Amino acid sequence: xxxxxxxxxxxxxxxxxxxxxxxxxxxxxxxxxxxxxxxxxxxxxxxxxxxxxxxxxxxxxxxxxxxxxxxxxxxxxxxxxxxxxxxxxxxxxxxxxxxxxxxxxxxxxxxxxxxxxxxxxxxxxxxxxxxxxxxxxxxxxxxxxxxxxxxxxxxxxxxxxxxxxxxxxxxxxxxxxxxxxxxxxxxxxxxxxxxxxxxxxxxxxxxxxxxxxxxxxxxxxxxxxxxxxxxxxxxxxxxxxxxxxxxxxxxxxxxxxxxxxxxxxxxxxxxxxxxxxxxxxxxx
Amino acid sequence: xxxxxxxxxxxxxxxxxxxxxxxxxxxxxxxxxxxxxxxxxxxxxxxxxxxxxxxxxxxxxxxxxxxxxxxxxxxxxxxxxxxxxxxxxxxxxxxxxxxxxxxxxxxxxxxxxxxxxxxxxxxxxxxxxxxxxxxxxxxxxxxxxxxxxxxxxxxxxxxxxxxxxxxxxxxxxxxxxxxxxxxxxxxxxxxxxxxxxxxxxxxxxxxxxxxxxxxxxxxxxxxxxxxxxxxxxxxxxxxxxxxxxxxxxxxxxx
Numbered sequence: 001x002x003x004x005x006x007x008x009x010x011x012x013x014x015x016x017x018x019x020x021x022x023x024x025x026x027x028x029x030x031x032x033x034x035x036x037x038x039x040x041x042x043x044x045x046x047x048x049x050x051x052x053x054x055x056x057x058x059x060x061x062x063x064x065x066x067x068x069x070x071x072x073x074x075x076x077x078x079x080x081x082x083x084x085x086x087x088x089x090x091x092x093x094x095x096x097x098x099x100x101x102x103x104x105x106x107x108x109x110x111x112x113x114x115x116x117x118x119x120x121x122x123x124x125x126x127x128x129x130x131x132x133x134x135x136x137x138x139x140x141x142x143x144x145x146x147x148x149x150x151x152x153x154x155x156x157x158x159x160x161x162x163x164x165x166x167x168x169x170x171x172x173x174x175x176x177x178x179x180x181x182x183x184x185x186x187x188x189x190x191x192x193x194x195x196x197x198x199x200x201x202x203x204x205x206x207x208x209x210x211x212x213x214x215x216x217x218x219x220x221x222x223x224x225x226x227x228x229x230x231x232x233x234x235x236x237x238x239x240x241x242x243x244x245x246x247x248x249x250x251x252x253x254x255x256x257x258x259x260x261x262x263x264x265x266x267x268x269x270x271x272x273x274x275x276x277x278x279x280x281x282x283x284x
Numbered sequence: 285x286x287x288x289x290x291x292x293x294x295x296x297x298x299x300x301x302x303x304x305x306x307x308x309x310x311x312x313x314x315x316x317x318x319x320x321x322x323x324x325x326x327x328x329x330x331x332x333x334x335x336x337x338x339x340x341x342x343x344x345x346x347x348x349x350x351x352x353x354x355x356x357x358x359x360x361x362x363x364x365x366x367x368x369x370x371x372x373x374x375x376x377x378x379x380x381x382x383x384x385x386x387x388x389x390x391x392x393x394x395x396x397x398x399x400x401x402x403x404x405x406x407x408x409x410x411x412x413x414x415x416x417x418x419x420x421x422x423x424x425x426x427x428x429x430x431x432x433x434x435x436x437x438x439x440x441x442x443x444x445x446x447x448x449x450x451x452x453x454x455x456x457x458x459x460x461x462x463x464x465x466x467x468x469x470x471x472x473x474x475x476x477x478x479x480x481x482x483x484x485x486x487x488x489x490x491x492x493x494x495x496x497x498x499x500x501x502x503x504x505x506x507x508x509x510x511x512x513x514x515x516x517x518x519x520x521x522x523x524x525x526x527x528x529x530x531x532x533x534x535x536x537x538x
Contacts, residue, residue: 256488
């Protein structure tokens, strides 16, 4: 291993606070170095089409909240420390991902898609020890092949049980919060959906009075924590990746609005009854 | 500034977004169901194709399977006969399993739902497999589960463009929506059989799409349309029964 561990950060969009936090925290961490940043351009018709097809109106609603309102939405989640609050505390508001990269003197490339050959060539030229994925769609084999020890992804569900979409809500609907739990799984990406080896878990507990917005927002610092922890473990030679057996979990899909409403009602009851303790999990 | 923006434009944006929601309201489903109930009754399903019930022909067709589904029509007919006999209760599920198991090696799960389309007529084969799942051998159960998961993935990825059908084996003049409705019933069977709520979630989406499709079904053969409307009505009722069973405490009015 080199003296400093070289990390490339993949960002889904210029305004991503998660990407900015990842870049800043890796940059500030002794023994870690941001070797480059790849950021997707927002106006990409193919991407918009595929995401609209998958998420429908939810995507527009998300864009309205995140891009227009800047995450400053008046709801019950405002007292939680999410990406926006964490980024603001580090003075990362008002700067774009590529702006931050330039400020820190980091090479940056803008592409329509992370699988773009230009992105693959850029990542390869950075000679990374690992890649930190902060969002931006499915990655194909050529990019995965040049990512050193792997592309680290933060998944908002407990793996291998809950792969895919809406995995904060699905354990609630299936009444498995007590047995499987809720939390972030950091794993390296493979060609299957959320099937790569697991680096660490960051449990997230339901708290009294939780709404779905509040609960989801509490996942955000856990994602940052888990990603940085995995990269520290890599630096310290302590990274242990646990393979997943495909049969140990299921792939979940986007919820129908009625299922989403049921998740809300079940969560309200869970949150009213008692605080559900986070399951004992390895959270290295 | 952003708070102001939200207060000023939030309600308008929200109401526009609601109009574009892909889901169909319960009241709209209920209204269509009420209209269908007022229509003259039709048979629940088409009669199964004629054939020799005792020794369904199609099952020696396993060798004839290929990527183009050349033997689909014959297999679909045989599957329909088995399904019909299971439904009438004049075929023991264990015997049904033996009949169905014979055909499985000739139709690997990966052939069911391809990029180029699905095999028309196989919905009733899947429903027959699900009907014998409890009595079946492990290989039939594993096969059935595999096909159900492939159907689920196909629906969730293709969304309202789900189940285009390959030309091979597709009867002339057949309305694809009818076969899609049969697959929706297969998903309901799968949810009942395996207790897996992912299938019910998919059924909610499928019934929304069926609702839209039935409302703009101009020019469709009246007999097929009447049958499709009846299948939709049954599918919606089964969906709501499963919703009540699984979420009695969470549904409005509970």
